[in-house]
Amino acid sequence: MKKDIATPARTKEILAKHNFHLKKSLGQNFLIDLNILNGIVDASGFTEKDGVIEIGPGIGALTEQLAKKAKKVVAFEIDDRLIPVLEDTLSPYSNIEIIHEDVLKADVQSILASSFNDVEHIHVVANLPYYVTTPILMKLLEERLPLKSITVMIQAEVAERIAAVPSTKEYGSLSIAAQYFSEAKKKLHVPASVFVPQPRVDSAVLKLTIRERPLVSVKEEAWFFQVFHACFANRRKTIMNNLVHNLVGKEKKSLAEEALHRADIDPMRRGETLSIEEFAALSDELYDLRN
Incomplete structure (x- = not known):
């Protein structure tokens, strides 16, 4: 050999x-x-x-x-x-x-x-x-x-x-x-x-x-991915700003505000401070409100 x-x-x-x-x-x-x-x-x-x-x-x-x-x-x-x-x-x-x-x-x-x-x-x-x-x-x-x-x-x-x-x-x-x-x-x-x-x-x-099953359970996986990608689009911006500019649009700012409120997440936080569980909660609230 x-x-x-x-x-x-x-x-x-x-x-x-x-x-x-x-x-x-x-x-x-x-x-x-x-x-x-x-x-x-x-x-x-x-x-x-x-x-x-x-x-x-x-x-x-x-x-x-x-x-x-x-x-x-x-x-x-x-x-x-x-x-x-x-x-x-x-x-x-x-x-x-x-x-x-x-x-x-x-x-x-x-x-x-x-x-x-x-x-x-x-x-x-x-x-x-x-x-x-x-x-x-x-x-x-x-x-x-x-x-x-x-x-x-x-x-x-x-x-x-x-x-x-x-x-x-x-x-x-x-x-x-x-x-x-x-x-x-x-x-x-x-x-x-x-x-x-x-x-x-x-x-x-x-x-x-x-993992045998994903770390968190979400209502719509593709939407969950869109949500967290949007929240990291500009790392210097708050979650609120990123959601408005990269996901829901200015005309639906109230939808982002309501989802953050329901998920018990401070809109002034930045994406890198959120756990995967918090992103899952935010994604599900946005999903419900949007539909």
Whole structure:
């Protein structure tokens, strides 16, 4: 068996063999540290009975470590230049399926049904490209896929925002959206030095444990999302101002006032001070009044 992919020498050798040049537009930064990869695998907590989805396998550094422990790995790769590279680097493993598709456009639900019919649980474990982190995470959460957890390496700053609590500067609509569907915990800090090429910022490993049911019960989920997004549209403005300017309109200011009153929320507060439960109450009051 060849040496692990995730070493500086082997990575260099693979890139040279396939004459592969990294594409900045695809956010390609390859991991060259086995300790970090093992940390990601450990943080995810999957077992040999489970299936794992990976997004953006690159040259297969993480994929290889996943395949050593999981029952099956399905990896989505968008870059056609990497398909022959992955076929080469991952040839020793029979439990890996590479899907040459953009995960944002893929019918992930049906792929899970056909590829993971004999596993106990399904987990996502990935080193996500920075430029599509939020859309990918929201797709995985909003589509209500049968996932146990999502463990991803992402930009440290984004991990802070997702795991943030009310009344902190990091807390915002992304925190609420992620925590509505999952329990978010930062697991590891990852320095830029463990990548080739080195990104300009540090990364973090974040684990989202999927909730059996959303954190709060709301009358209309899409409306709830609209409400809290509106309340964070301008962080310096009060909830009242944000609701009027970004949701209900000036002519319906009284509707916003009444909803805030009924939800027992001071209209002079700012969005980042409200808990998810308070946003749920506000959303339901606005929903009733609007209808």
